[in-house]
Amino acid sequence: xxxxxxxxxxxxxxxVGTQATVKAVxxxxxxxxxxxxxxxxxxHLYLRPGHEVIRRLGGLHRFMSWPRxxxxxxxxxxxxxxxxxxxxxxxxxxFRSHLNGSSHFFSPEHSIDVQIALGADIxxxxxxxxxxxxxxxxxxxxxxxxxxxxxxxKDHFAAHRDERPWxxxxxxxxxxxxxxxxxxxxxxxxxxxxxxxxxxxFPGYAIGGLSVGEPRALTREMIEATLPYLPEDKPRYVMGVxxxxxxxxxxxxxxxxxxxxxxxxxxxxxxxxTSEGRLNIKNRRFAEDQGPLDPECCCMVCARxxxxxxxxxxxxxxxxxxxxxxxxxxxxxxxxxxxxxxAIQLGVLPALLARVRARNNGGxxxxx
Ligand SMILES: [Zn+2]
Numbered sequence: 001x002x003x004x005x006x007x008x009x010x011x012x013x014x015x016v017g018t019q020a021t022v023k024a025v026x027x028x029x030x031x032x033x034x035x036x037x038x039x040x041x042x043x044h045l046y047l048r049p050g051h052e053v054i055r056r057l058g059g060l061h062r063f064m065s066w067p068r069x070x071x072x073x074x075x076x077x078x079x080x081x082x083x084x085x086x087x088x089x090x091x092x093x094x095f096r097s098h099l100n101g102s103s104h105f106f107s108p109e110h111s112i113d114v115q116i117a118l119g120a121d122i123x124x125x126x127x128x129x130x131x132x133x134x135x136x137x138x139x140x141x142x143x144x145x146x147x148x149x150x151x152x153x154k155d156h157f158a159a160h161r162d163e164r165p166w167x168x169x170x171x172x173x174x175x176x177x178x179x180x181x182x183x184x185x186x187x188x189x190x191x192x193x194x195x196x197x198x199x200x201x202f203p204g205y206a207i208g209g210l211s212v213g214e215p216r217a218l219t220r221e222m223i224e225a226t227l228p229y230l231p232e233d234k235p236r237y238v239m240g241v242x243x244x245x246x247x248x249x250x251x252x253x254x255x256x257x258x259x260x261x262x263x264x265x266x267x268x269x270x271x272x273x274t275s276e277g278r279l280n281i282k283n284r285r286f287a288e289d290q291g292p293l294d295p296e297c298c299c300m301v302c303a304r305x306x307x308x309x310x311x312x313x314x315x316x317x318x319x320x321x322x323x324x325x326x327x328x329x330x331x332x333x334x335x336x337x338x339x340x341x342x343a344i345q346l347g348v349l350p351a352l353l354a355r356v357r358a359r360n361n362g363g364x365x366x367x368x
Pocket of ligand 1: 294297299303
């Protein structure tokens, strides 16, 4: 993907930087880890410090000193997760802030205005993320609203696309607005959603409404049912997934972009992903283990620190534990996706897939 701030090689994993920071990791280390593109959350940045503040400070890239590519979500998913604090109408969503209970209104137009002010390379149409489980009639009605909101997002972006906060040297390149497929866990609605969005002609498409509590086999089934209806020559982005073995599977299915809080959130709870499976660093068996977290990992943490040390700083609740654990987990995810890109170029993706599946079935050191 050629984006205004960077070229991004796909398939790509995108670390999540909710509050204009990927928790516990400074930007220069994100660059060193090889993060090509990171996420910002529109809902959180709208509340604090406010999108107009960020616009006046030159946009999100300059504000957080991130020179590479960025993507912002539409705020729809966060507003959706405030279930008892929100009210959805045709016009938009009325909701209360999780911070102080103050009342706010997001419409497709407002979400796009906020995302233009933030200035990410890729921005997302405003959608309603349907809850799970939801019956057919409920998903049908929600999908119809999301499709009308997609058109409104597109129209509003077309009228205001030149209002982004970047300097003139990006002339000729602007933000890209992606559509989001919804349709709950119903394959016919997923197909209809994809086809209607493709008729609207977005430069890229996301598959949303997954990882909302459904079984993981169903997540995969919905991705499989949707991908054939999205053009292969445009980016296809599955939002909010997954475990390391899943991101390899999805990439092999033709998914180009994925994001997930799992590597960063799990790291702060001491759950680490390794080539030998998942491990919980607070486990007593690591107390005198001088080996690296993951003998196959080349990251800056595995090159320098022992499991015994990482366990010690975790159980004593030192801030450094969050930093080092997050660095390793992100390295593991980013390296995993890099190995997928290499395998695609070398024509050996089936072999990589077989190795990942074997590891997942046999070699794991245990579930969390
Ligand atoms: Zn490592």
